[in-house]
Amino acid sequence: MKIAFWSHTREGACVTTNLACMAAMTAVHSEKKCMLLENHYSLRNIGDLMLPSERIECLREQGQYYNKYGLEHLLKELYSGKNDANMIQHTAIPLLFQNLFYLPQSFIVNRDVFNYEFELVRETLFQCLEEAADLLFVDTESNRNLSTTSILSDADLIVVNLRQDTKMLTEFFENHPIIRNKAFFLIGKYQPNHTWNLRRICYRFHIPRQNIGVIPYNLxxxxxxxxxxxxxxxxxxxxxxxxxENAFFMRQVDRAVELLHQRIESCQDSRDDK
Known part of the structure; x- marks a missing residue:
């Protein structure tokens, strides 16, 4: 199942941080195998958040952040016609237990080439990934690069990352009605005393309470x-x-994960009925 984490604006939406928290706690609370990846280059990616710098250096020394095991190498292998199930196993880095994995980027090509190659083999890539994992958590670029539009269209569920900002909230709900149909909403850096608290957002934009979660701000x-x-x-x-403060944070994250899991189960039931 493909779960796309997305925001119509990258600024302050905390897409990558929210994905890291939600995926990690999903892995903790379920037996589902989760795979994390990005469809774009960014200054701070999933690996930067979840892999301490000393481990990244160790992986680089072993070649796992370069041509041998990076996502870019996997894209090239798929393009050349190779489709071995073991390729995913060799590429993915285990993060937690045996059910949370990350497909690292090696940054050996420029941004435009990566975007092009990703879109070129996107369908084959996700077919392989869905065979290797139960849940795919995809960090998608906000400006809708070559593959973002396709990923959002194909995703079973879109986690729309919002913040407590009048302009941002209004822009999304006025301009993205189609995405809303399969969206689960997530508010990053949430502050309960903010003018735009959860209750007001749900009331103003007609969001069912079971379809929105929060990741509280935490120093x-x-x-x-x-x-x-x-x-x-x-x-x-x-x-x-x-x-x-940390207890409140964890309660809210657990609640968001529980709500997301309910949506995942609903999506799975719909897929099984087809």
């Missing part, structure tokens, strides 16, 4: 993002009882 999470320790932060706070 420790921000620091974890900077140092590639998001997994460590989440693991450390799964059973947090003492720190009220």
């Amino acid at each position: 420790e999470l921000e620091e974890a993002v900077t140092y590639g320790r998001v997994l460590q932060f989440l693991n450390r706070n799964i059973d947090e009882k003492q720190n009220k």
Whole structure:
């Protein structure tokens, strides 16, 4: 199942951070195998958030961030006609237990070439990935590059990342009615005392409460993002009882994951009926 994480504006939407938190906690709370990837280059990607710098350097020394095991190499292999199930296994980096994996980027081509090659083999790539994993979490580029439009069209579910901003909220709900039909909404850096709190957003834009979650603003999470320790932060706070801020954060993330899981199950039932 393809789950696209997307925002109509990249600025402040926290798409990658939200994806990292939601995917990690999905892996913790379920037995589903989750695969994470991006369809674009960015200054701070999933690997930067979830792999400490010392592990990245180790992977580079082993060649796993270059031509041998990077996503770019996989794209070239698929383009050449190779379609071995073991290719995904050799490319993906295990992040958590045996059910959370990441397809790393090696940045060995420029942005335009990567975008072109990704779109060229997109259908074959996702076919292979869906055979290798139960859930695909795809970080998609906001400006709709060559593959973003196709991914959003093909996705079973689109996690629309929003923030508590009047202009951003209005722009999305006025201009993207088609995406809304298969959207689950997620508010990043959520602050409950903000004018645009969850209750007001749901009321103003007619969002069912079971179709929207929040990732609260958390200073420790921000620091974890900077140092590639998001997994460590989440693991450390799964059973947090003492720190009220972290306890509130984890409750809200767990709630968002539960709601997303309900949508996933609903989508799965719909697919099975077809």
